[in-house]
Amino acid sequence: MSRLLRDQRGQATVEIVALVPLLAVVALALLQLLAAGLAAELADHAAEAGAVAMLQRRDPRDAVHDALPHWSRERMEVVVRGHRVRVKLRPPAPSAGLAEALATTVEADAGPEGR
Secondary structure, three states: OHHHHHHHHHHHHHHHHHHHHHHHHHHHHHHHHHHHHHHHHHHHHHHHHHHHHHHOOOOHHHHHHHHOOHHHHHHEEEEEEOOEEEEEEOOOOOOHHHHHHOOEEEEEEOOOOOO
């Protein structure tokens, strides 16, 4: 009977050790999705800040830049066309390809031109 219990205990250890890499991959995937969600929220906030700056007759690119945390500024692209501000933001990721695939683009409109 004692040998049977030892064998089962060993099996449980093997199963737990086998699950650790899977759990690590799932945890990293969840963190990556959270980073992508944060990038979407930051891009939205920054685009709105650029549109508001435009209405206040300030430079929308500077407002977008100031609205983002330092770590994300090198991951952004800003396009201003007419009264629209478009912000593209790539989240932190282990590879440039993954960051590009999870990038978010948000556009804010400052209203009719000529205001």
